[in-house]
Amino acid sequence: MESFPKNILKSVIIYDVGLPIIGGICMYMIIKELRTEYNIKFRFDKFSLSLLILFFLTMFAWVIIPVHTDVVGWGTKWFPQTIYIDYGYFADYNITWAETDWGIVTEYWYPNDMIKYHNIISKLVSVLFMFYTFIPRNVRNKR
16 A cells, blocks of 8 residues: 555546636636737527526436436436446455556456447537537637
């Protein structure tokens, strides 16, 4: 087992919390830079609102799948998945071919098409909402 600073940097929490924060900072810097050249307008109209509501409905449907089906899985019963993974030290699992000492050591597959389709539809609607709403519509600034 590694010491505190090293093991916290390899945790899933760092990736799940740190990457969105870093991504948000990068998006802010890019938009700030673009606004010096362009007059950026984002679109939030009735269609965008409809996509947002549809996204929330599909996410809600995905979350409540355990209410209307028998989900065999691992971990929490909410947000069911079809694959779950274990992280660990490769040496503990006799994995010697890896380039690092920490990573995915085991995968568990639970085939369930209802979960897969709920997951895919929810992600598709979220991407449609994000692209429709947040792709910049621009007019070049005059200097």
